[in-house]
Amino acid sequence: MTHIDSALLARFAAIVGDRNALTRADDIAPHLVELRGLYKGESPLVLRPANAGEVSAILKLASETGTAIVPQGGNTGLTGGQTPRAGRSEIVVSLTRLNRIRDVDCIGNTMVVEAGVVLQRAQQAARDAGRLFPLSLGSEGSCQIGGNLSSNAGGTAVLAYGNSRQLCLGLEVVLPTGEIWDGLRRLKKDNTGYDLRDLFIGAEGTLGIITAAVLKLFAIPKGHETIFVGVDSPEAALELFGIAQDLCGSSLTGFELIPRIGIEFTARHIEGVRDPMAAAHPWYALVDISSGQSAEAARTLMEELFIAADARGLVRDAVAGETEAQRQSFWTLRESMSWAQKPEGGSIKHDVSVPVARVPAFLAEADAAVLKAIPGARIVAFGHMGDGNIHYNISQPLGADTKAFLARWSEINRIVHDIVLKGNGSISAEHGIGQLKRDELAQIRQPIEIDLMHRVKRAFDPAGILNPGKVLTEN
Amino acid sequence: MTHIDSALLARFAAIVGDRNALTRADDIAPHLVELRGLYKGESPLVLRPANAGEVSAILKLASETGTAIVPQGGNTGLTGGQTPRAGRSEIVVSLTRLNRIRDVDCIGNTMVVEAGVVLQRAQQAARDAGRLFPLSLGSEGSCQIGGNLSSNAGGTAVLAYGNSRQLCLGLEVVLPTGEIWDGLRRLKKDNTGYDLRDLFIGAEGTLGIITAAVLKLFAIPKGHETIFVGVDSPEAALELFGIAQDLCGSSLTGFELIPRIGIEFTARHIEGVRDPMAAAHPWYALVDISSGQSAEAARTLMEELFIAADARGLVRDAVAGETEAQRQSFWTLRESMSWAQKPEGGSIKHDVSVPVARVPAFLAEADAAVLKAIPGARIVAFGHMGDGNIHYNISQPLGADTKAFLARWSEINRIVHDIVLKGNGSISAEHGIGQLKRDELAQIRQPIEIDLMHRVKRAFDPAGILNPGKVLTEN
Numbered sequence: 001m002t003h004i005d006s007a008l009l010a011r012f013a014a015i016v017g018d019r020n021a022l023t024r025a026d027d028i029a030p031h032l033v034e035l036r037g038l039y040k041g042e043s044p045l046v047l048r049p050a051n052a053g054e055v056s057a058i059l060k061l062a063s064e065t066g067t068a069i070v071p072q073g074g075n076t077g078l079t080g081g082q083t084p085r086a087g088r089s090e091i092v093v094s095l096t097r098l099n100r101i102r103d104v105d106c107i108g109n110t111m112v113v114e115a116g117v118v119l120q121r122a123q124q125a126a127r128d129a130g131r132l133f134p135l136s137l138g139s140e141g142s143c144q145i146g147g148n149l150s151s152n153a154g155g156t157a158v159l160a161y162g163n164s165r166q167l168c169l170g171l172e173v174v175l176p177t178g179e180i181w182d183g184l185r186r187l188k189k190d191n192t193g194y195d196l197r198d199l200f201i202g203a204e205g206t207l208g209i210i211t212a213a214v215l216k217l218f219a220i221p222k223g224h225e226t227i228f229v230g231v232d233s234p235e236a237a238l239e240l241f242g243i244a245q246d247l248c249g250s251s252l253t254g255f256e257l258i259p260r261i262g263i264e265f266t267a268r269h270i271e272g273v274r275d276p277m278a279a280a281h282p283w284y285a286l287v288d289i290s291s292g293q294s295a296e297a298a299r300t301l302m303e304e305l306f307i308a309a310d311a312r313g314l315v316r317d318a319v320a321g322e323t324e325a326q327r328q329s330f331w332t333l334r335e336s337m338s339w340a341q342k343p344e345g346g347s348i349k350h351d352v353s354v355p356v357a358r359v360p361a362f363l364a365e366a367d368a369a370v371l372k373a374i375p376g377a378r379i380v381a382f383g384h385m386g387d388g389n390i391h392y393n394i395s396q397p398l399g400a401d402t403k404a405f406l407a408r409w410s411e412i413n414r415i416v417h418d419i420v421l422k423g424n425g426s427i428s429a430e431h432g433i434g435q436l437k438r439d440e441l442a443q444i445r446q447p448i449e450i451d452l453m454h455r456v457k458r459a460f461d462p463a464g465i466l467n468p469g470k471v472l473t474e475n
Numbered sequence: 476m477t478h479i480d481s482a483l484l485a486r487f488a489a490i491v492g493d494r495n496a497l498t499r500a501d502d503i504a505p506h507l508v509e510l511r512g513l514y515k516g517e518s519p520l521v522l523r524p525a526n527a528g529e530v531s532a533i534l535k536l537a538s539e540t541g542t543a544i545v546p547q548g549g550n551t552g553l554t555g556g557q558t559p560r561a562g563r564s565e566i567v568v569s570l571t572r573l574n575r576i577r578d579v580d581c582i583g584n585t586m587v588v589e590a591g592v593v594l595q596r597a598q599q600a601a602r603d604a605g606r607l608f609p610l611s612l613g614s615e616g617s618c619q620i621g622g623n624l625s626s627n628a629g630g631t632a633v634l635a636y637g638n639s640r641q642l643c644l645g646l647e648v649v650l651p652t653g654e655i656w657d658g659l660r661r662l663k664k665d666n667t668g669y670d671l672r673d674l675f676i677g678a679e680g681t682l683g684i685i686t687a688a689v690l691k692l693f694a695i696p697k698g699h700e701t702i703f704v705g706v707d708s709p710e711a712a713l714e715l716f717g718i719a720q721d722l723c724g725s726s727l728t729g730f731e732l733i734p735r736i737g738i739e740f741t742a743r744h745i746e747g748v749r750d751p752m753a754a755a756h757p758w759y760a761l762v763d764i765s766s767g768q769s770a771e772a773a774r775t776l777m778e779e780l781f782i783a784a785d786a787r788g789l790v791r792d793a794v795a796g797e798t799e800a801q802r803q804s805f806w807t808l809r810e811s812m813s814w815a816q817k818p819e820g821g822s823i824k825h826d827v828s829v830p831v832a833r834v835p836a837f838l839a840e841a842d843a844a845v846l847k848a849i850p851g852a853r854i855v856a857f858g859h860m861g862d863g864n865i866h867y868n869i870s871q872p873l874g875a876d877t878k879a880f881l882a883r884w885s886e887i888n889r890i891v892h893d894i895v896l897k898g899n900g901s902i903s904a905e906h907g908i909g910q911l912k913r914d915e916l917a918q919i920r921q922p923i924e925i926d927l928m929h930r931v932k933r934a935f936d937p938a939g940i941l942n943p944g945k946v947l948t949e950n
Contacts, residue, residue, distance in 0.1 A: 056607055067808055107717055107832035108863075152666050160725075163664060166641065179923045184828045188862040189638060190901035191627050191677055192916055194928045198673035219724045243583055249694045249767025250635075250725040286726035292724025293776065301768065355661045381864060387663040388583075426665035433668060437763035448654045453669045459929070464501055471668055 006090050008065055009045050010372050012091060015057045020048035020097065031092045034077060034083050035139075036349075041084035043070070046092040046137040052172060052180055052211040058093055060178030064466045067461030069093055070467050071205040074166055076116065076139040077433025078351070080402055081204040095146045097209055103131045109188045110169060115146025115210050122215065131217035138335045146210045152202035154430030159386040160290070161218065167199045170214035174202050176207075176461040181364065186214050193470050199456065202434050206405065207460040207465040214239075221253070221290035223298030227306070227445025230317040234360035234385075237285045240314050241356070241386055244287060247305055251298070253387035253413040254288030257298035259361070260384050265340035265395075266333050273333045273340075276319045285385070301374075307428070308321060325439065330442040337382050341395050344378070346402040348390040348412045352420045353429035359385055362423055363392075369415050370394055374408065389429040417444070431469045480562050481568070483540055483867035486874055487566060489530045493525035495572070502810050506567045509558050510551060510614075511824075513569045514910060515908050516559035521567040527647060527655055527686040534655025534684065537940045541856040544568055545942050546680035548622025549593065551614040553826070554909025556626065556679040556945050560796050565943075567873045570621045573686055579604045584692040585644060590621025597690065604678075609636035613810045621685045626678035629905030631809075635728040636693065640903070645689035647673050651682075651936040661689050671696050674931065679907050679941040696728070696765035698773030701802040702781070705756030705792040709835035712760045716831070719762060722780055726773070729763030731809050731836070736934055737857050738816040740870075743886075748808045748815075751794045759769070760860070761809055777937040799826035812857050816870050817855070821877040823887045825867040827895045828904035834860055837898055844890050845869060849883065864904040867891055892919070908946045917948065 013021030022028050023045055026460065049055045062069045068090040072082045082089040098114035101122070105111070106129050113122050119140040121341055135148060138475035147153075149171070154163045170185035183197055202207050231475030237257050244252050260282050260443030266273045289305070291298035302320065309315050341347040354362045363381055376397030385389040394412060396405040417427045421444055424448050433441050442450050450472070457464075457472055464470040468474050479612050488496030492616050498520055507516040537544045542752035543565040576597070580586070588597050594615040599607035610623060611629030622628075624646070629638045636642065645660035650763045657670055675683050696865070706712050712732050730755050735757050741748045752825045764780070766773035775913040776803050777795065784790050796802030816822040829837045838856055845852055851872030858866040869887060871880040892902045896919055908916050930945055932939075944948050 019874065054834045062828070105832065107713075107944045108722075108830040110830070152670075154664050154666075158664060161840070162641075165670070166637075175923065181927070182921060182922055183924070185901070187828050187901050188831070189629050189633060189859070189864045189904040191629075191905055192903050192912075192920075193677075193905045194682075194922075194931050195627075195640070195670075195677055196924065196927055196931075197671045198670045199931075202668075202670055207669075212497055219721055221724070238582075245584075246694055247767070249696070251767060263479075281786045292726060293720070293772075297768075299771070313672070318791075353662050355580070355583040355585070356663070357580065400768075424661065426660070426662050427665055429662070429664040429668050430666055432666045437667075445667075446657060448650065448656055449671065451659070452650075452656070452671055452935070456669050456674075456931065459930035459934040 004044055004067060008067065011061060012045060012047060012058060014375060016047050016049050016054055016445040022046040022048070031072060031075065031086060033126055034080060039080035040086065042086045043084040043090055043092050046094055048094045048097050050097050052174055053268045055093065055209055056178045056180050057172045059174055059176055062453045063463055065175050066077055066463060066465060067091060068468050071095065071209045073115065073143045073144035074139065076143040076432060077147060078150060078431045079436035081434030082147065082434055087427050087471060090178055093209065095144065101125045106131060106279065108186055110467055111213060111217055112184060113145050114212045115144060117145045118150060119143050119145060119148060126217050127220070130220065132220045133215060133217055135164060135167055138338070145213060149201050149210050149213055150203065150205050151374050151432045153390065154384070156254055156256065156384065157257060158192055158384060160250055165198055167216050168197065168201060168213050169216060171197050171200055173208040173210050176463065176466045181208070184212060184214055184248055202432070203374060204350060204434060204471050206433055206457060206471050207466065213228065213442050214265070217342065220291055220426070221292055223291035223293065223295035225298045226321040227287045227302055228276045228319045228330050229285045229287060229315055230277055231283050231314055233283060234363050236314045237283055237385060238357065239312065239382045240309050243312070246306055247308060248301055250290055251301055252286040252386070253290040255287065256286040256383065257385035258286060258334060258382050259380060261378055262337045262380050265344060265380065266336050269343045270331055270336040272329070273336060276330065277317050279317060286322055321344045338391065339395065341380055342394060344463040345396040345400065345404040348394045348406065349362050350413065351394055351423055351426060351429050351431040352416065353387065353407065354420060354423045354425035355388040356388040356462055358392060358423045362419060362425070365419050366392060366416050369419060370412060373412065435470060438471060438473065451464040479519055479542060483542065486536060486753050487520060487522060487533060490536070491524050491529055491922055492792070497521040497523070506550065506569065506942045507559060512556040515557035515561065517529050517561045518565055518567045520558040521569055523569045523572050525572050527649055527940050529685055530684055531653045531655050534649055534651055538652050538938055541938060541940060542566060543940055543943050546570065546684045546926045548615065548619035549617045550589065552622060552626060552909060553619040553906045554911035555621065556907055556909030559945060568684065570619065572712045576600045577687065583661055586690045586692055587659060587687060588620050588690060589687045590619060592620045592823050594618050594620060594623060596716060596899055599691050602695070605695065608690060608692055610639060610642055613755055613813070614932055620688060624676050624685050624688055625678065625680045626907045627780045627872060629864065630857065631729055631731065633724055633859060634730060640673055643676060644691060644693050645684055646672050646675055647687040648685050651938065652942045656683070658715065659687060661754050669913065677907070679909060679946050681932060681946050684943065694767055696763055696767055698766035698770035700777040700901040701796040701805050702762045702777055703751045703789055703794045703805050704760045704762060705752055706789055707791060709838050711789045712753060712860060713832065713835055714787065715760055715784050719780055722783060723776055726764055726776055726859070728765040729761065731761040731858065732860035733759040733761060733809060733812070735856060736853055737812045737855050740819060741811050741854065744815045744818045745811040746812060747804070751805065752792050754792060756791045761805055771939070789944065811870065812855065813866065820871040820875065821881040823869045823884050825882065825888065825891050826827060826904050826906040827863065827867055827891065827900055827902060828837060828864040829895060829898045829900035831861065831863040831896045834863055834865065837894060840894050841867060841891050844894060845884060847889060848887060848890060910945060913946060913948065914939055
């Protein structure tokens with residue numbers, strides 16, 4: 001490990017106080033690994049600042065001393081963006097203690113929260129004020145707003161409400177030099193110069209550390225329907241999506257695609273999940289409809305959608321969530337799909353997007369190529385079909401050797417991503433780049449695009465102290 | 476005028492061919508002035524490239540020779556951003572001939588258009604395909620998509636659909652060096668590195684020249700209602716907005732505030748406009764409701780809104796647009812408000828925004844301050860109340876000297892903007908910075924924010940050839 005001398009570590013620790021400067025291996029350990037276990041980092045020190053002022057002091061000292069800093073939120077990222085690298089001696093700055101909800105404005109429909117606020121708590125604070133903060137994802141019980149913004153998190157409500165970027169009006173950011181940019185604007189319209197906000201959003205903590213944000217709130221829908229539909233194929237699901245979109249417009253608040261195998265895995269491994277239907281179907285669509293007007297309006301829309309889809313012969317079977325508990329159970333099934341793969345052995349994962357109309361063609365082509373490479377591979381392709389965003393996950397063949405299977409991660413990624421790129425898709429729809437896709441990004445993008453990103457990085461962080469080696473290679 | 480020698484001019488002209496290299500004073504003249512007549516520029520040459528390749532060749536030559544380039548779309552901007560400066564010898568590049576609609580995708584709900592496509596034509600192309608492109612503003616008959624994006628244009632549909640930034644998925648941009656960035660992505664989700672797209676959007680042509688864009692399309696609402704409501708005060712209008720927002724959610728597609736004097740001016744000066752009501756009221760709200768479901772659903776919503784607002788005693792009078800022609804006439808009244816001030820003499824204008832809930836307080840405070848400075852000033856404050864965006868325009872007192880009145884432009888701007896800034900508002904909600912607000916921007920923002928913008932400018936345009944002196948001072 002590159003050495004940071006103990007005197008310097010002590011100077012960093014003094015900024016936050018000993019109680020919030022973790023140095024014991026046990027205390028630090030949870031900050032060094034991420035959920036999937038793909039990355040295992042090292043760090044001599046985890047700092048837990050209390051406020052933006054302390055973050056500022058940390059970055060100022062880091063700039064002066066050329067010390068690398070890795071910002072970390074709820075540590076739920078899936079590409080190693082929040083993990084310190086091994087052998088580099090990077091200091092982790094955990095934003096967990098910046099956890100105040102500064103205010104909720106029900107007329108302006110905004111909420112000011114600090115970076116360390118857990119997403120679920122932000123959702124609840126909005127709900128308590130009679131408003132909706134729509135960002136919703138599997139890890140919402142532990143992920144934090146700062147991380148959500150830094151990774152431009154997506155989730156299941158993007159279709160109607162947009163991703164994190166679209167849910168944010170303003171930011172407070174500590175720059176690598178320690179300067180604090182107060183961009184906490186609550187304005188719907190503000191055309192005053194370059195869009196710095198959206199540069200920090202999705203930058204994965206490489207340009208500055210987000211310490212607070214102004215988030216947009218929405219009216220809580222008065223009616224809500226969730227329907228689980230068995231269909232023949234992704235083509236049928238796409239046709240159903242087209243009908244739903246035309247019929248429901250912005251009332252279509254979710255459209256998820258689920259393969260048969262996903263039902264089997266979740267029913268087998270996740271407590272409380274069961275197949276919602278008596279018979280098996282090759283594919284399923286989970287459709288969410290909301291109405292700002294009334295429960296009746298949502299129900300009418302759902303019925304109209306069912307009738308229209310049935311008339312086109314698209315519906316093999318359908319179950320409507322009659323109670324809130326039943327609707328939740330459909331979503332639990334969907335949200336636990338990735339975890340249900342774990343007991344089935346190794347899984348090679350992709351988080352890709354293609355133009356919505358190309359989803360069926362992408363699946364057909366990718367399936368053929370993957371099965372040719374790994375006969376017997378069990379493909380669990382599911383996700384946000386309405387956004388063209390498929391989590392194209394591949395469980396190992398039954399009885400295969402897990403280690404040998406996982407050793408083919410890059411090879412399979414290449415096969416799948418090439419098909420994605422041919423269809424003008426994205427190799428990271430919502431999880432970001434981090435360490436996992438950094439080198440691949442540099443290969444697949446025009447050199448001028450990568451060069452522009454490097455220029456931005458150098459302009460904001462000339463000393464290269466902030467989350468180095470993430471998103472881009474070090475200069 | 477700083478001289479560009481004739482040999483160099485000839486090299487630029489050769490890129491586009493003589494027919495598209497305007498050098499005669501008469502031909503150039505329309506490109507040197509803007510709508511309000513605030514800026515009068517000079518230029519030896521207006522180039523009209525046919526495609527991104529020619530734009531690239533122009534910028535390459537400009538970079539090599541240090542020649543300043545001013546990109547120009549429909550020349551409808553209101554801050555001098557598209558006007559070449561006097562005495563500087565800057566070459567204008569008009570994007571007008573890049574006017575192809577490359578494709579319309581009704582399943583993916585996207586449209587690829589070139590920078591020179593006039594907004595109205597883009598709207599029409601979407602409509603022809605059974606889709607809605609919602610961007611809508613007064614100058615839509617002549618403004619162009621490239622300019623709309625470069626200025627992050629707002630307009631009347633921002634409330635439900637967002638501004639230009641939110642309506643764009645991807646860009647093709649020619650960089651100052653002539654390199655072409657192909658960022659024409661059609662993806663709803665794509666988290667692969669820094670958000671370059673949103674940096675070019677709203678940069679007013681100072682970081683690159685946008686040559687094409689992927690725009691988002693929406694379902695055409697099936698029902699549409701417009702209601703004109705007379706109210707007592709901005710406070711009453713705000714309360715009405717709150718009710719409408721809660722009741723209609725995303726079906727609330729417009730909420731404009733209009734003062735009595737605006738009705739008088741438009742009825743007096745704009746052909747075809749008349750006061751929609753028999754009696755006079757101090758303020759009016761123009762409310763637009765759309766339904767993706769049906770005409771009946773829109774009507775029901777509108778009726779519910781009326782009943783709820785009336786029960787709170789907010790409605791002095793209301794007229795619903797019974798026909799499309801009548802609905803249009805309401806919008807014509809609103810859209811011609813600024814022009815109707817012209818025959819009333821000089822007008823000092825502001826394009827400000829404040830958090831929505833603060834609109835009434837802002838108006839009260841600004842009115843008092845302006846009338847104290849200029850007794851008898853006729854304040855025509857109107858605009859997109861639902862976005863907190865007020866065009867706070869001030870017509871000269873009756874019988875005042877126009878020149879003397881307009882000489883107080885900066886002084887009055889200062890008074891109004893100070894009130895805006897105290898309320899955390901924006902001095903340019905939708906028109907941008909250009910030349911008009913450049914120096915003021917530098918004064919009102921944190922030095923670190925202006926510094927970051929300069930760093931971005933230098934990173935993208937180190938030679939400073941692209942629209943120099945707009946948004947930021949020259950380095």
